[in-house]
Amino acid sequence: MRPRTRSDQAIAPHGWVQALLAVLSALIAMGAAAALGLWAAGATDLPDGAFPRVVAATVVTAVGGTIELSGNAGGLADTQADLTVIPLSVTLTGALVIAAGFLRPLRHRAVAGAGELAGWAARIAVLWLLALLALALGARQTFQLSLGDGTLSDLGDTFGVSPEVGFETDLPPTLFFGLLWLAGVLVLALLVSRGAPLPARLLRFQETVRPAAYAMVVLLLAYVALGIVIAVVVAFTRGQAAATLAVILLGMPNLVWLTLTIGLGATWNGRVEGPFGLPMPHVLDEVLRGSDTATLNLRTLAEYDGRVWWLVAVDAVLLPAAAFVMAARSPARMRAWQHALHMAVALALTVLMICLVGRISAHYGLSVLGIGDLGGDLNGELLLEPEVWSAVGLAALWGLVTGFLGALLARPVRRTGETKTAGTADAGRDSVRP
Numbered sequence: 001m002r003p004r005t006r007s008d009q010a011i012a013p014h015g016w017v018q019a020l021l022a023v024l025s026a027l028i029a030m031g032a033a034a035a036l037g038l039w040a041a042g043a044t045d046l047p048d049g050a051f052p053r054v055v056a057a058t059v060v061t062a063v064g065g066t067i068e069l070s071g072n073a074g075g076l077a078d079t080q081a082d083l084t085v086i087p088l089s090v091t092l093t094g095a096l097v098i099a100a101g102f103l104r105p106l107r108h109r110a111v112a113g114a115g116e117l118a119g120w121a122a123r124i125a126v127l128w129l130l131a132l133l134a135l136a137l138g139a140r141q142t143f144q145l146s147l148g149d150g151t152l153s154d155l156g157d158t159f160g161v162s163p164e165v166g167f168e169t170d171l172p173p174t175l176f177f178g179l180l181w182l183a184g185v186l187v188l189a190l191l192v193s194r195g196a197p198l199p200a201r202l203l204r205f206q207e208t209v210r211p212a213a214y215a216m217v218v219l220l221l222a223y224v225a226l227g228i229v230i231a232v233v234v235a236f237t238r239g240q241a242a243a244t245l246a247v248i249l250l251g252m253p254n255l256v257w258l259t260l261t262i263g264l265g266a267t268w269n270g271r272v273e274g275p276f277g278l279p280m281p282h283v284l285d286e287v288l289r290g291s292d293t294a295t296l297n298l299r300t301l302a303e304y305d306g307r308v309w310w311l312v313a314v315d316a317v318l319l320p321a322a323a324f325v326m327a328a329r330s331p332a333r334m335r336a337w338q339h340a341l342h343m344a345v346a347l348a349l350t351v352l353m354i355c356l357v358g359r360i361s362a363h364y365g366l367s368v369l370g371i372g373d374l375g376g377d378l379n380g381e382l383l384l385e386p387e388v389w390s391a392v393g394l395a396a397l398w399g400l401v402t403g404f405l406g407a408l409l410a411r412p413v414r415r416t417g418e419t420k421t422a423g424t425a426d427a428g429r430d431s432v433r434p
Helices: 006-010 016-040 051-062 088-106 114-138 151-159 171-192 200-238 241-250 252-264 282-288 298-302 306-328 336-357 388-409 422-432
Strands: 067-072 077-084 141-144 164-169 268-273 294-296 360-368 379-386
Touching: 016 051, 016 088, 016 114, 016 241, 051 067, 051 088, 051 114, 051 141, 051 164, 088 114, 088 171, 088 241, 088 252, 114 164, 114 171, 171 200, 200 241, 200 252, 200 306, 200 336, 241 252, 252 268, 252 298, 252 306, 252 336, 252 388, 268 282, 282 294, 282 298, 294 298, 298 306, 306 336, 306 388, 336 388
Parallel strands: none
Antiparallel strands: 067 077, 067 164, 077 360, 141 164, 268 294, 268 379, 360 379
């Protein structure tokens, strides 16, 4: 029997063991990020040994799962609670790890059949759904709220009010959106990786789609890396290392991708009431805190801190850089207006994704005898939503300008499909004549 060559290994079947390793690696990475972030945020102090269940719930929400909050305060009282937020640091960690596990057996390949790719993805999907089901079943817990001292405590003793709040996973939407998240990650991995094989029928799309997808991923990761550097510097100079670590491990993309859209000119609307707080610079919390919905954009932020205009400067540097990367990875025959169009579409879709996953909604309250929320630490609201279509339109406009500029900057770079000049070609032919 002849020894297996590298080519033989490259086309080896993608078995269940490899799929299991990919899924377990992603879940372990996501769980570690969630656990460390929640530990830094002080979640280990939760009663009744709830910390592991909160970690599981965090991982579930990171992949689009739905966590339902419930309350019970006896016959004379009522509790209300809802929460919609995606910890994008955990999401990004899982996406990077599972994408690497998906692409690893496909390396050194030029073309792969649609059936082969579908079979390999299906193995991962089956194991992913089973793991997600186990996490979802474990993500449930009930807490008893303390009424504290004074009037509220007396009121609770008088009426027998002992408020409880709990959470559990809504299984059907969690499994559906978790599978949808996985499909999106695997498709994006195929689009971004230059070395990943595609079915023969899709090869004609790789010259236009892959450079743009790669550039957007580089752009998003660059913002995350820049945010981490700034956060570490702030932690060393101003303290609060634990809070900074919590932001990095749970919500860094939530923060930096928000600033990306604001730098483009986008507007977000929000409100912060009660003990809730945003894992963001103090200026954002100042703008949003109050009883009325506030507008969050360059103008309103500049009224509190003029340094917010640096967000425009950062966009003006990183977007042309991403456009340059896109143009440098594109065929040489592609014209500048085509690069501009591709950049506009790619950036518009990227901002749309940020708007969909970056919104936050949270509320909880306790009422007795039907008399509204009691306020204080027993009532809070947090809201952050984008003006989606204006943000997408501004992104398309920025994409057109920076895409054209990136194409001009990439002209000196030798690219795929570039041909030699006629003189050089003739000289080469003369050199081989007898």
